[in-house]
Amino acid sequence: MEHASAAEFGNESAMTLNQVGVGRDVRIRVLQGPGCDRLRDLGFCEQVQVRKLAGGRNPICSVCGTRLAISRELAEQVLVAPVL
Amino acid sequence: MHAASESPSTIALIGNPNTGKTTLFNALTGANAKIGNYSGVTVDIKSGETYTPHGKKLRVLDLPGCYSLRAPSPDEQVAVDALTGDLPGYAKPDLVVCVLDASNLERHLQLALQVIALQIPTILALNMVDMAEKSGLRLDPAKLAAELGVPVVPMQASAGKGIIELKQALRFPFPSAAHAMWVPGTDDAEDTRRTFIRNLCELAARRPDAHQLTFADQLDDWLLHPVWGWVAFFAIMFAVFWGIFSFARIPMGWIESAQGVVAGGVESLMPAGDLRSLLVDGVLGGVGGVVVFLPQIVLLFFFIGLLESSGYMARAAYLMDGVMSRAGLSGKAFLPLFSSYACAIPGVMASRTIGSAKERLATIFIAPWMSCSARLPVYFLIVPLLLHENEGSWKQALVLFAIYTLGTLSAFVVARVLRRKLGPDHTAHHFMLELPPYRWPQWRYIFRHVLERGGSFVAKAGTIILGISILLWALSTYPKADGDGADALAASAMGRIGAVIEPVVRPLGFDGRVGTAILTSFAAREVFNSSLAVLFRVDEAAGEEATRNSLRDRLALAKWPDGTPLFTPLSIISLLVFYIYALQCLPTSVVVAKEAGSWKWALGQLAFMSGFAYAASLGVFQIGKLLGF
Amino acid sequence: MDWQTLIAAGIVIVTLTIFLVRLVRPQQRGGCGHDCGCGKK
Structure with missing residues (x-):
């Protein structure tokens, strides 16, 4: 599934969900990896704003008001940019 | 009354996990199907009947929750098969009620649109509106209905609100299938759908922008904490054991006295002989030796019901994921295994929520070692012999706790060995879990459920x-x-x-x-x-x-x-x-x-x-x- | 044999018959056919 690739955004804004600090709000830019279909089904879609609630082995995020826990590997496939 | 000469029409309830489909099913059909505040409660199709306001009989199917019709796990596949009419024994539904959590439309409308695209007549049930309103969401069902081309019924199934309106929408003839807005199956459709949903939600389901810190978040800070979470987990489990032991003492005493009185009565009424022996030793003794533990059984199911409806189970599954991965399982296996503590049969069936076939097999294999409730009468008879003390002491609870822990740990070891032998999965399966909001227990449902199990x-x-x-x-x-x-x-x-x-x-x-x-x-x-x-x-x-x-x-x-x-x-x-x-x-x-x-x-x-x-x-x-x- | 033994033996035979009949025709009811208490009869 072709979407804008991470390269278009430059290195500064292409951080993964794992790299986000707890309590920060970010907006999803791009999903890349084999799990992106499943991520979208759950609600992690491009342009959606999420807040990271917890990190660690299985990060937890608040997506549109719902708490979702996903594995680190899946979170690695979600590229985000901070919401200023 | 319309003559029911033809077979009844079938309607199916579909939606994301944990949206209240089964609660709605129970409300419509009068059944008492199992509900719980975590995803993965319904893994099997349940069938019941209800009547339209005009008295026409409808067959209602409660389907397992699914996030999308793409269906990576076996329980979701069951739902998809039911919709397309590919499930043996079930007719293709004539109408689908897509149950949505009103607080989650951005996420749940995905599935709704996929269902509408199947060209089956659809009604959207906007459930849990009470919680949506409380969190500040402003909903416009009329706008939703207009944009989507299907009837939209707001409701609160757990309180019985909106059921009548839903039944009104079910009157014959069924609403026709909505116009397909785009060709299903093409990649672009997904994108267009998403944009459409986003715009729609801006109009018809405005939410406050930032995530609101709730009581649940504060609770989760503790319950999901790497250290305190575990402390809380063991404390809760031990409290349950101790509760079962202590609260059962007095009712047990009543039952034992009653048995003694009846036995004494029979003995005084009849001379010694075979029939008397059959009645006293065989019937009273044999059945009594089991029935006396009814209080423990009732308490066990009561506590399980409390835990399941509170929303804590998902937190426990999250905690357990790390430990269980060492056994070759994931946190998703926790819920089927926990069900097995009541009875392994629903636990084994609940393993359908596990996407990985090999992990599923391992879970099924070890499920019987989660000591089921049938073992309770044996444990409760034997454990007190070990300690020679009054019942209800914390030592007995500790022994019981040790018994359960031993079974569980052995099961994990076997699961690990089995997983090694089975080999790795072909496709990667990742941990993902929805942590539902905490809810007060639904006492009426728990009461009925405990009564049923007792x-x-x-x-x-x-x-x-x-x-x-x-x-x-x-x-x-x-x-x-x-x-x-x-x-x-x-x-x-x-x-x-x-x-x-x-x-x-x-x-x-x-x-x-x-x-x-x-x-x-x-x-x-x-x-x-x-x-x-x-x-x-x-x-x-x-x-x-x-x-x-x-x-x-x-x-x-x-x-x-x-x-x-x-x-x-x-x-x-x-x-x-x-x-x-x-x-x-x-x-x-x-x-x-x-x-x-x-x-x-x-x-x-x-x-x-x-x-x-x-x-x-x-x-x-x-x-x-x-x-x- | 006194009346007690007679009646007792009768009860036993009836019980045995019921069990044997159930063994031979276990799937009369739907579901798993066993009332294990899980509610999925």
Whole structure:
């Protein structure tokens, strides 16, 4: 599934969900990896704003008001940019 | 009333997990299907009936929750198959009610649009509007309906609100299928859908922008904490055990007194004889030995119901993911395994929520080692023998806790070995879990559920266990011989069986009577209590002065022919170990064969667990003896 | 044989018959056919 690739955004804004600090709000830019279909089904879609609630082995995020826990590997496939 | 000459139309309830489909199903059909505040409660299709306002009968299907029709896990696949009419035994639905969580439209409308694209008449049920309003969401159902082209019914199924409006929408003729807005299946459709949903939600479901910190978040800070979360977990589990022990004491006392009164009454009304013995020793003793534990069973299901409806279970699954991955499982396996503590059969079926086929097999294989509720009467009879103290003490709760922990840890070890042998998955399966909001328990549902399970327990006691107790009594009374007590028993059919069994079970620390009781408990674990009651009955010939001791007291006094006590701490532990590990439930094996897809798994499981139980019991007893216990 | 033994034996025979009949025709009811108490009869 072709979407804008991470390269278009430059290195500064292409951080993964794992790299986000707890309590920060970010907006999803791009999903890349084999799990992106499943991520979208759950609600992690491009342009959606999420807040990271917890990190660690299985990060937890608040997506549109719902708490979702996903594995680190899946979170690695979600590229985000901070919401200023 | 319309003539119901043609077969009733079928409507299906679909939606994301945990949106209240089953609650709605129960409200529509009057059923009492299982609900819980975590995803993965419904894994099977439930069927019921309801009536439109005009009296036309409708068949209602409750489908497992799914995030999307793409369906990566077996339970979701069931839902998809049902929608397309590919599920054997179920007609393709004539109408679909897509249940959405009103607080989650951005995420749930995905599925709704996929369903609408299937060109089946659809109604959207906007459930849990109360929670949406409380969190500040502004909903516009009319706008939603206009944009999507389907009826939209706001509701709160748990409070019964909106049900009538939904039934109104179900009147004949059904609303026609909405115009497909885009061609399904193409990649672009996904994108266009998403943009559409986003815009729609801006208009019809405005939410405050930032995530609102709620009480649930503060609670989760503790309950999901790497250290405090575990402390809380063990504290909760131990509290449940302790609660079961303590609160059951008084009702147990009532039941025991009642049994004593009835037994005394029968004895005073009838002269000594076979019928009296059948009634008192066989029926009362046998069934009584099981029914007396009804309070514990009721309390167990009550606490499980509390935990399941609160929303804590998802947190526990999250905590357990790290530990379980060392066993080759994921946190998703926690919920099926937890269900197995009540009964392995729904636990095995709940494993359908696990995407990885190999992890699923491992979970199914170890599920029987989560000590199920049928073992409770055995544990509660035997554990007090170990401690010689009053019931309700925390020591007994601790022993029970240790029993459950042993079973669980052994299961994890076996799961790890099994996973290694099965090899890695072809496709990666990642952990993902929705943490639902905490909710107050739905007391009415819990009450009905506990009543139902308690009723099943009593019904089983009154039928299967009653029948087996009568047969056991006959086997231990006939053929008759002169002599009393032990001699009479030895001459009977049961005694002879016991004599044959004894060499097999002696190395485990059991005599022929206990061995026979174990054998009979393969019909149903609770029968162990009944058999012991019949086999260790009050000796009639001892005369009228023989006090009617409880079964426990009689067991404590039981002796080997050479005079040494039969139930020593070591032999008791050996017995407990046997019951932790033995698989003694044919219905479970049948379900395992079905869910695992072949009888080989079920038979292998039976053989492995039986052999392991024997070996473990043997090891414990023999090594214990060597160590001087 | 006194009346008690007669009646007792009768009850036993009836029980045995019920069990044998159920063994031979176990799937009369739907579901798994066993009332294990899980509610999925």
